[in-house]
Amino acid sequence: MEERGGRYAFVRGAPNLHVLWGWLQVGEVVVADRSTAPSWMTYHPHFSETPRRLNVLYVAADHLVLDGVTTDLPGAGVFPAYHDDICLTAPGCTRSVWRLPGWFYPDGGGTLGYHGDRRRWSRDGEHAVLRSVGRGQEFVLAGGDDRRVGDWVRGLVERDGGP
Secondary structure (H helix, E strand, C coil), X not given: CEEECCEEECCCCCCCCCECCEEECEEEEEECCCCCCCHHHCCCHHHCCCCCCXXXXXXXXXXXXXXXXXXXXXXXXXXXXXXHHHECECCXXXXXXXXXXXXXXXXXXXXXXXXXXXXXXXXXXXXXXXXXXXXXXXXXXECCCXXXXXXXXXHHHHHHCCX
């Protein structure tokens, strides 16, 4: 992507990769209801006058909580530049094939939303390989008590999350 005239556009010939854009740890869930929402939220499209269905907004936590400990890291942010650590696409594959830490494998630790079908998963040495579903962009990683999830997130945010 590149910015052209204040808008983002695809770059012809750019690598076809699936890359993490940012992170958000949910601090609050707000039902999109104009009558009860704080005024700073009502600009959001989910607060349109004619909602078609129940909409909610996920408001970021002030700081990341990892392994039950509040960190000094922001609860949400954008990775300011590309780095190999935030690229999910497996080398030499299309963007729908991801190479992840091995503990992502379903019998490991984290559980990735929409990816419960084990036929989508395989192993490649220390890594888990996933043929990701085409649905949406908000896959939720539920790590439970697995410290590897917190360690991985902390590493990404500290290395690649900017100031």
